[in-house]
Amino acid sequence: MPLRMRLTAVNLDCPDPLALAAFYARATGLPLHERSDAEFAGLVGEHGLVLGFQRADDHRPPTWPDGEVPAQLHLDFEVDDLDAAVTELTALGATLPPAQPHPDRWRVLLDPAGHPFCLSPRTPHST
Known part of the structure; x- marks a missing residue:
């Protein structure tokens, strides 16, 4: 039987964990973990998945x-x-680099x- 693992967290290195958590909390609406x-x-997401930021x-x-x-x-x-998401996220502190492989x-x-992240249009299956 194959090993079954459940993803519990994705962590990003950064110089200021609280500041980066605040950016993603405003962008996603996810609550800050109490610890x-x-x-x-x-940040605590669906099914307890944590988006973490470590110094x-x-x-x-x-x-x-x-x-x-x-x-x-x-x-x-x-x-x-x-377009609306890009406007909101840049107002929160994100940067839109000039290189955009497939902006459509x-x-x-x-x-x-400085971590890159991608935005794509919501599809019917994801609602």
Whole structure:
């Protein structure tokens, strides 16, 4: 029988866990985990999945798209309106880089710590 694992968390290195958690909390509406502090902060999602942010004093932001410092991972989010979401997220502190591989299908943004994340239109199966 294959090993069955359940994903419980996705954690991103960053210089300021509480600040990055605040950005994603405003962007997603997810609540801050009660044990969040200056070393680790988390947001609690569906089925208890935690989106975590851990302090890395030597954090170097990814240099997407050139890859000098690799992205290592990126998050994908579905939204109702791409343009409106980009406007709201940049107001919260995200950056829209000039390189957009398929802007008609998705948008790439960088969070305040430099991690790339993608927005795509919500599909009927995801509601």
